Amino acid sequence: MKELRADIERAGLDTLSGRKAPRARVLLIAGRPGSGRSALAGELVRQVADRYPDGVLRARLSEPDGTRVPVGRAARELLDALEAPAPAGAAEDELGEALRTALADRRVLLLLDDAADAEQVDALLPDNPDCLAVVVSAGPLTGIADVRPCTLGGLDTKSAVEVLSRFTGSVRVTVDPRAAERLAEQCQGQPAALVLAGGWLAARPKAAVADLAGQLNADLGQGTVVGRVLRLVHASLPxxxxxxxxxxxxxxxxxxxxxxxxxxxxxxxxxxxxxxxxxxxxxxxxxxxxxxxxxxxxxxxxxxxxxxxxxxxxRPAELQLARARMLERTVRLLQSCRAITETDSLRAREKLLEMPRSLRFPGPRAAADWLRVRRPALLASARLAVADGELDTLARRLMSQLVRAMVAHFGTRAAASDLYDVHGLVLDVAERRNLPRERAAALLNLGDLDARTGRTADALGRYRTALDAGREANDPYATGRAMESVGGAHLELGDYDRAADWFGRALTERLARGEGEDAARLYGRIGAAHTYAGRYGEALRNWRAAVAGHRRNGDVAAQARALSELARVQEYAGRLDESLRTCQEAVEWAGRAEDTRLQAALHLRLADSFQHLGDPASAALHRGTAERMLAEEALEEDSEPEHGANACEIRSSSAEE
Missing domain, CATH: 1.10.10.10 (Winged helix-like DNA-binding domain superfamily/Winged helix DNA-binding domain)
Known part of the structure; x- marks a missing residue:
C-alpha cells in the first residue's frame, strides 16, 4: 500500500521531460488469482477516493471463467455509471470515444479489475491526467507507457498468521503458534487459501490448528494451494x-x-x-x-x-439439468416481475396469484429493485443460454420475458442498450435454428433501435432482410411491418418517392386482409411522404382517405389528428379558408377525444391562420386558449410518459415555416 500511494505522487516520464501528461496515470497491481490483488486495489481506492471528487468507476474486464469482456460492454457500463449513456448498438470505437469525452473534464478514479490484456485497458483510459486508473491483472501491461507493476506474492508468516487469527481467534493460535506458522507456510501465504483455511477452522471451534495443518500436509497432490484447501473444505461439507x-x-x-x-x-x-x-x-x-x-x-x-x-x-446430464432449472426459475421470476406492474389486468393478477409465494414480489418497487440488481446476471444468463446451444427453447423464453420486464419497469428508451444486445442474441438463435419468424422479429426490433439512434441506413438494411424472413415464414404481420418500416427509413433518408411506394405496398397488404385501422394509418403515412415531396394534391387525397378510415373505425383521436394534418397540408397548398374550417373541425373532434395537447396545438395553428388572414384579435384569443389548456394540463399531470401517437407540432408564429 505504501508503495502504491508513493507511486501516485511519483512524477511520470512526461513530467520529467517537461511535458504535460497526456493521459491518466495507471497503477498496476499484478498477481495470480487468490493473491489478494483485488482486495488490495479496493482498499487503495477506498483510501484515496476523497482526492477524486467526481467519484469512483468500477469495471470487471474478465468473466469469472476467464473470458475477456468486450471493450464495448465495459465502456457502456462505465458510461451508465456516469449517467452519460451512449446510443444503443454503438460500435466499440464510438463507445470508447464517448467515455473519453465524458471523462475529459472530470476527476475520477477508475478501478479496472481482472484485466485480460493491455489493449483492453488502453481503450478505456481517459485522456485526462487528473484521473487515476488502478488496474488489476495477472501480468504486466506491455504497451501502456509509464506503468510500474506492483507485484504481489505471498504474505510473510507473521501476517499470514494474523489473517488466520481473525477467523480462529487469538487463543487457538497462542496455544499452538508452531502449528499456525506451519499452516501459514502450507498455504504459501496466499490470502485466498488462508481465508478458506480460517473459515474451515471458524466453523469447527473444537478443531485444533494442527488438525488442519496435518490434513493439508497429507494432501500434497497436484494443483495450486488454493485448490488443495478448497478440496479439503469441499470434502468436509455435508x-x-x-x-x-x-x-x-x-x-x-x-x-x-x-x-x-x-x-x-x-x-x-x-x-x-x-x-x-x-x-x-x-x-x-x-x-x-x-x-x-x-x-x-x-x-x-x-x-x-x-x-x-x-x-x-x-454427470454432464446433471449439469445440464441444473442449468435448465436455473433458467426456468429465472423465466418465472421475470414473469412475476412483469406481472406485478399490470395492476389493471385481471388476468395478470390471477396468473400472479397462481405462482408460488416465493416467486412473488411484494410490489412494483421491489420487483424493479430486483431487476436492477440482477441485471448483470440476467444478461449473462441470456448470453450463456445462447452460447450453450442445447437450451435454445429456454433461451428464447428467457429473452422474451427479459425484454418485457425491462420495458415494463424501465421503458424502451432507458433499456435500449440492453434490449439491443438481447435482440441480437435472439437473432443468433433464430439463425442457428432456422426460425424465419423469430429472425424477422429480431431484425425488426434491431432496425427500430438503429433508426432511433440515427443509423437509418443500417436500419434500412435490417428491415429489408426482415421482409425476406417474413415472406419465408409466410407471416403477414412481419411482412407488413417490414414494408412499412422500409418506407419509414426511406422517408427519414429523404427519398420520398420510395417511401410513398413502400407505404403503398404495405397499404395494399392491409386492405387485402381487411385491417382497417392499419390501412387508415398508412394512408396518413403516404400523405406525409407526398407532403414532404411537395405534392400537395396527392397528400390531400391520402389524408382525406385517412380521415374517412378513422371515422369508419370509430377512432375519434386518430380522426382528429388526421384532420389536423389535412389542415396543415391545405395551409401549405395556399387554401387558407379550407385550412381554417378543417382546423376548427379538428378542434371539435379533439375535444370529443379529450386530447388536450392536440387541442392546444390546433388552437395555436388557428392563431397562425388568423394571423395570416389579418385578424390579430382572433389570433390572440386562440393563442391564449392554447396557453391556458397547456397550463391546466401541466398542473394535472406531474409526470406523464411520452406517447409517440400524441406527438404533434405546436407552432406559435408563421416564421417557423
Missing part, C-alpha cells in the same frame, strides 16, 4: 451443501442469489439462503451489498476450481 457449492460454478457472471442456488440444487429458497450464508462464513462467497435482495459473488479465483469439482462429481 453432501447437499457440497453439491450446492459445486453447482455455483454455473451461476451467471458469478452472481448468486437464493433463487439461483435453490434452482441449481433443487431445494427450497429458505434452505438455499441458509447454505449461502454458511458459505460466506467459510470464505467461499462474498456478499454483495446495496440492495434489500441478498446477493453473493463467487470469488474469481474459486470459479475454475469449482467448475473442475463439478465436472469430477456431476
Amino acid at each position: 453432501a447437499s451443501a457440497a453439491r450446492t457449492l459445486r453447482l455455483l460454478s454455473l451461476a451467471p457472471a458469478g452472481l448468486v442469489d437464493p433463487h439461483t442456488a435453490a434452482a441449481l440444487a433443487g431445494c427450497s429458497v429458505e434452505s438455499a439462503r441458509a447454505t449461502l450464508d454458511d458459505f460466506v462464513a467459510h470464505g467461499l462467497l462474498h456478499p454483495v451489498g446495496g440492495s434489500s435482495s441478498p446477493q453473493y459473488e463467487v470469488p474469481c479465483c474459486l470459479h475454475p476450481l469449482l467448475s473442475a469439482l463439478a465436472r469430477d462429481h456431476e
